[in-house]
Amino acid sequence: MISPEKQAALEERMAKLGVVEAELVEKFILGSGAGGQKINKTHSCVYLKHEPTGLEIKCQASRSRELNRFLARKELCDALDEIRLGRASKRRQEAEKxxxxxxxxxxxxxxxxxxxxxxxxxxxxxxxxxxxxx
Known part of the structure; x- marks a missing residue:
């Protein structure tokens, strides 16, 4: 469960970056990988596409769909920040290393x-x- 404070902070961040819910294409995909029968039978993987930039995010960090929705939006904001500020992400730097x-x-x-x-x-x-x- 995501606290209302965290949800409000994310919405505020999305507003600062100019991300509107209407610009997002959201799909729920059948999960895969570790997690057993529960993950393989439920559509808990979240696919987000930000249409103006064409950024695509897939999130399957949790078995909870709601948590994955939150994390996908957070990841989208991080990606937009990287593009705006023109810096390499930590994840990309670690992969390169x-x-x-x-x-x-x-x-x-x-x-x-x-x-x-x-x-x-x-x-x-x-x-x-x-x-x-x-």
Whole structure:
């Protein structure tokens, strides 16, 4: 259940951004994924489209349709804010960071890493006491 204060805050934010309910196309889609029989039988996934900008939002964060409606509108406001202010979203930045981390290293980068390891190994070998032959 969404508190009236949160609902009012969202409506105020939508008004500031110039989002009118009449400009939104809302559909309820059959849920999918984890959640068992309940999620697979109910149309709790919310699809929102803001017609002036063409932004499309799908929200299935909860099993509750009302909560998903609220979250979809909130997500739409976040997306419109990003467009207006021209900044990258946190979610997009995190996805980009993960993509960079998973990217294969270049051949030159691998060679440099191996060379650094060899140098470190040589340094460690020089630390051994002089009398031992291992």
């Amino acid at each position: 993960i993509r960079r981390q998973k990217r294969r290293r270049s051949r030159r980068s691998k060679q440099r890493s191996i060379q650094d390891k060899r140098i470190l190994s040589q340094k460690k070998n020089l630390r051994r006491s002089p009398g031992r032959d291992d």
